[in-house]
Amino acid sequence: MVGGDVLVQFSMVQKTYDGETLVVKNLDLDIHRGEFLTLLGPSGSGKTTTLMMLAGFEVPTYGDIKLNGKAINAVPPHKRNIGMVFQNYALFPHMTVEQNVAFPLEVRKVPKAEVGAKVAHALEMVRLAEFGKRRPAQLSGGQQQRVALARALVFDPELVLMDEPLGALDKQLREHMQMEIKDLHEKLGITVVYVTHDQSEALTMSDRVAVFHDGVIQQIAAPDVLYEQPKNAFVANFIGENNNLQGEVESIDGDRCTVRLEDGERISATRVNVYGVDMPTTLSIRPERLVVGGDAADGAANHLDATVVDTIYLGDHLRVVAEAAGKARLMVKMQAAANQPLPRAGDRIALSFRAEDCRAHAPLKTVSAQDD
């Protein structure tokens, strides 16, 4: 899906509400036709503002937004033909489900007979065919969200925006709706721009994820790339779990570097965005990439002696909290093998990991200054 022609293009878009701080800084973003793009980030990172500018409810302070090659900065929301699903559903309480779904067709002056058929089809698509005569308040949260979906899709928009649409649902229903939305996206071939602060939701649903922080896209990539090859310490820590070790770059050799930890231990790591010797760096290692009791034969470049602080048994896997390299706490995720004694608090263990799995980033607070 990625690689289709460009449907939406943000170029040099900036937004400020107070004329002083930029909520969105120099945003360049291409959204491809047919893709499922998620804008992911903590609150205040600029992701919702970006969505609202695309919907037309906020005006960029600077820069252009193009839809199908035409600048839409001056086009009011009702003329953009973009479907939108809101966080609180925003169903019209004084109308029945059918009337809600018929609304976008009626304001477009679609003939009556056609309206009925399209509404019925849209409600069938979200499996609410029998609920047409009810009012939104008589439906459950999940059903209301499905009505909102039907209403945003019934007029066949090319582009559908979703602003944390599943935020109000409980976990089980949310996971179910994630699959439903993904199915609809694939079946209808529409382009979806989805805003969420939930990283597992972003990874589950998207073709690409744009990670926002401080009004800047830190990285935009497919979920697996984002997880395996984060471009900086923020992305590494925001997507999935990570262990962080602080150190200084001792030497650089191509895409590898040697890092001296605070207690003098040397680690061989993959160089991501550190550019000079003696620079401080944050090493990131995924908990599942730390191997307990590995020996030199497995090819791991790095070995650390650690002391177990705590062990958490989770059925299919174990989590071991260990202390290594001075005071650093490391989380280790290991398979729970049968007939194997659990590591206990106070046990000495050897941890090993490959240089490929240990990524040297510039420390977090200087990220936005150095990156891009």
Next chain:
Amino acid sequence: MSVPQAPSTLSQKFGAGLTWSSSVVVLFFLLAPILAIIPLSFSSGNFLTYPLPGFSLRWYEELLTSEKWLPALRNSMIVGISATILATILGTLAAMGLNRARFPFKPLVMALLLSPMIVPVVITAIGVYFFFAPLGLANSFAGLIIAHTVLGAPFVVITVSATLAHFDIGMARAAASLGAAPLTGFFRVVLPLIMPGVASGALFAFATSFDEVVVALMIAGPEQRTLPREMFSGIRESINPTITAVATVLILTSVVLLVCLEFLRRRNERLTKGA
């Protein structure tokens, strides 16, 4: 509404008793003067006295056949309905504008809009008279309607503002995102949702105009004598029990308006809560 807990201790019982008895006393003082009028309107005698000499509907008959009261009722309706329509439209627009706009003098503008409620009516009436007379608006329906619009609009501004404070801006945005032009969105989505506020404001505006006597005394000419204006001169010139019949009709109108208001409120609650 929360149900008060059954009193258990002696002091709680005493407190509950005090609440009840003081409530009864207050309600009695509020209602007794109004309720005393109603039986008098059915009196067969020529004076406003208790005990009633007998029961009769003669004052209602006089009300409905007189040359004086029927035109006054008609004038009151014309002025009341016109002023209500104008006040509702203007008040709703003002409330919406004030709700959306962000500018430094907003509280000042709000205070100015509400000032007719606070400034003594006599002052408004005199001001209106001196302002309207040179414009040829004194002794005219137009003048009276405009003056009553000014008096009624603040109620609409208040009730609509209160409704808008709880209104979800997402509704208007949803309408726009679905392709509704601003006016379509307003009439099909926003207005139906803020209708309870608009309607109760309209009822208050109507009640204000329907009861208003001071401005009517200043502005209304012989052609525009309204019901309260007629009652006022009726009391001054000759105390005639027809007045009690008129009063009873006015009380009934108010009760009907209040019931409408409550009905609207409940209907809205039902809509938004489902059930």
